[in-house]
Amino acid sequence: MSISWFSVIFVDIAGSLLMIILSFMCMNVAVKLRRKDLTDVMWVYLLWFSLALTVFAVSRSAGHLIKQLLLFSGNREVWMVLRPYSGAINTIAFIVAAAVTFFSDQIWKINLQTLKDKRELQKAHGELLFLNENLEKRVAQRTEALMRAAEQKMQMEKNMAQTEKLAAIGELSAGVAHEINNPLGVILGYNQLLLREAEKGTEQHGDLKTIEKHVKHVRTIVSDLLNFSRNSRTKRGAADIHDIADEVIGFIRTHMGAGDIEVKRDYDRNLPELPLDRDKIKQVFVNLLMNARHAMGGSGTLTVATAPAEGGDHALIKVSDTGTGIKAENLTRIFDPFFTTKPTGEGTGLGLSVSYGIIRNHDGDITVESTPGEGTVFTITLPLEPRKWEEK
């Protein structure tokens, strides 16, 4: 079969040139890929494969080009000498490419493991970096928490000391009050008999009235002492704190007179009923409202506010006034028994002590904030759910 060999020679020459050019282009990209990530073994494989392909392409294509040139120029014998070398080199080159390829599966597996390890290492590195960067912040947080715990401990110790003090005073005053109460009753009884016989407007009547006034004051003190010392059982039942507050506000207005005092109510009506001893909480309100009224003199604003506490398991009751306020040095002593800033004969110094005891018995707390000249805020915290009251 006679045939033109032109297409064979053309494809051979053009293909050989393209093979050489493309193999070097592949090598160039493979080197870049390898440099991009030296730890990726798949890029090592591709670099080796590209290298083997380049050796193969150059040896084979150069061989083919030289062959065509030599045959075309009639130097067949020269080609016959070169031919085995060209053939041997390109045979070795594609065997190397094939051999390298047979390891690619293992290389892929190794690479997957390497990449996995690398990712884990990067993750650990990131975590370490995060910890390192946040160490200072965490130390500050922990320090703050420790300081809070220390403050709480101090507060607890203070409360314990206060409770012990109250218990000791209560025990003492209970005995004293009991002994004084009976003679007082006798004195008051005889004084009233004498008052009936004494003519009004006389000096004797005035003296007897003075005796009566002071005996009644002593009786009030004794009564407060008994209230303070009486360790009566707290009888709690569900009660609306707003009803109790309204009742006491009404009582104060009716019996004591409110003057120009404006009473504001800022109630959160969503608060549920609380487990309270109604009478005792009423006594707390009486004490706080009376103190507020006294601090404001004839005019001012008295505010009673309720709200849920942060966390949602307690209720907050705030009684604030715009009165004279309490001096800083007195703030720490106002819950002490018999401490009063009122003039002699006007206060027993037991109201806030009694209130403190009642609130503590309700598993609650009472605190005070005051700015002299601006006013005072008493904050009562009471639990929404009974915790220990059934055990008491």
Next chain:
Amino acid sequence: MPARDRIYIQKILFAAACLLAGTAAPSHATQAHGGMEGIIAHQAGHLFFMISMATFAYWLRERGATEQKGWRYIFYAALFFALWNLDVILVHLLDEQLMAVEVQKAGLDLIQKQLMGGKAAGTLNYIIKSDSRFLAKIYFLAKHDHLLCVPPMIFFYLGLRRLLADSEAETSGASS
């Protein structure tokens, strides 16, 4: 160095050069590698390359690597390389092993002869001698083997470029 030793070393170097040049003298102690051995080794190499490329293509597909465009190009390159090996194995088999075809120059090209100064030159007209016209045609087509080995080089290049671009995108994505 004594002159005798120098001569001895020169002899060794000369023998090595002869061996490399393929003109070593017959040896009685080692196996000779003449005759068909060269073509058989070459054919075995092609077979090995073809199997490795086919295995590589199969394995890329099995591992799901072909889902990435870069590796998909390399998968095509491996398939073409396997086909190319099959093609050249056929060519070598027909003309060098089975001697089923023989290519002969059709005649001297007078113009070229004049250009080359009266020396016998190559010609573009050949005769493919074979008992089977079909085999002759197949042989002629198979001789265009670069049509099968250039495309895989292009695919391989495209695959590498794509992998490089992906790697760069990943790096810039991780750093941003």
